[in-house]
Amino acid sequence: xxxxxxxxxxxxxxxxxxxxxxxxxxxxxxxxxxxxxxxxxxxxxxxxxxxxxxxxxxxxxxxxxxxxxxxxxxxxxxxxxxxxxxxxxxxxxxxxxxxxxxxxxxxxxxxxxxxxxxxxxxxxxxxxxxxx
Numbered sequence: 001x002x003x004x005x006x007x008x009x010x011x012x013x014x015x016x017x018x019x020x021x022x023x024x025x026x027x028x029x030x031x032x033x034x035x036x037x038x039x040x041x042x043x044x045x046x047x048x049x050x051x052x053x054x055x056x057x058x059x060x061x062x063x064x065x066x067x068x069x070x071x072x073x074x075x076x077x078x079x080x081x082x083x084x085x086x087x088x089x090x091x092x093x094x095x096x097x098x099x100x101x102x103x104x105x106x107x108x109x110x111x112x113x114x115x116x117x118x119x120x121x122x123x124x125x126x127x128x129x130x131x132x
Contacts, residue, residue, distance in 0.1 A: 052104055056111065056127055059096045064126040065111040075108035075128060084110040086123055093128040103131035 050067045058064035074085040075093075082098055083090040093110070103109065108130065112123035
């Protein structure tokens with residue numbers, strides 16, 4: 001006869017249930033991130049404009065942006081700093097993110113993302129492209 005566990009003893013839910021919960025959380029995270037990584041409507045990542053987005057450089061001279069990061073925006077100068085209208089809110093763009101480049105759109109382009117998966121906080125800017 002083996003040792004029997006008391007009836008009140010239950011095993012911890014660390015097996016299949018924990019794995020399922022982890023997989024569901026990962027799937028939700030991937031869905032959130034992939035939804036925010038889509039190119040703007042009507043923009044082809046392989047077009048000339050898509051190639052221009054990929055040619056943008058950050059303040060260190062390294063590639064910073066892609067079609068999925070960049071949007072045409074309204075921008076304004078306020079108290080000596082640029083602001084971009086993102087999701088119906090004016091967001092201050094850090095001075096080191098401003099790029100004065102040949103811009104084929106002749107509009108302001110903001111390249112940004114949200115780190116926390118929501119649109120509640122100010123975005124993290126990669127660049128705000130002005131036109132020459």
